[in-house]
Amino acid sequence: MKGVIYVLTALAVFGLALWAYQENYRTQQVLSDTQQLQREIGAAQIRLSVLRAEWAYLNRPDRLRELADLNFDRLGLLPLRPDQFGQVDQVAYPSEPDLPILNPVDVANLEVQQP
Structure with missing residues (x-):
């Protein structure tokens, strides 16, 4: 009986060792996959910061003003002035559309019931 217990114990130890392995x-x-993802995230953040810097560089007001001046003949862009802006209450918003009548009732031909 002791031999069977020893064999079962040895098999259990081998099984647990295999599982742990x-x-x-x-x-x-x-862990390797996580490190790879961290590297990819870092590279994406660097690319994003470079793109943001390029966007800020390309959208400089003096550069845009020069482009507008150079392309005035083709685009017809004019400089912005404070009098071109209005107040919110001056904006004409479209009126809400009337709801459609789906089931009209002809009341001209209805008889009135007396109580």
Whole structure:
């Protein structure tokens, strides 16, 4: 009986060792994947910061003013002036559309019932 218990215990230890071995490699793989994702996120953040810097450089007011002056003949752009802006109450918003009548009732031909 003791021999069977020793064999079962040894098999359990081997089984747990195999399981721990597999979990160790899975954990290492997940850590490797996480590091790769972190590197990709860092590279994307660098690209994003470069794109933001380029956008800020291209949208400089003096550069846009020069482009508007150079292309005035083709575009007809005029400089903005304070009198071109209005108040919110001066904006003409479209009126709300009337709801459609789906089931009209002809009341001209209805008889009135007396109580």
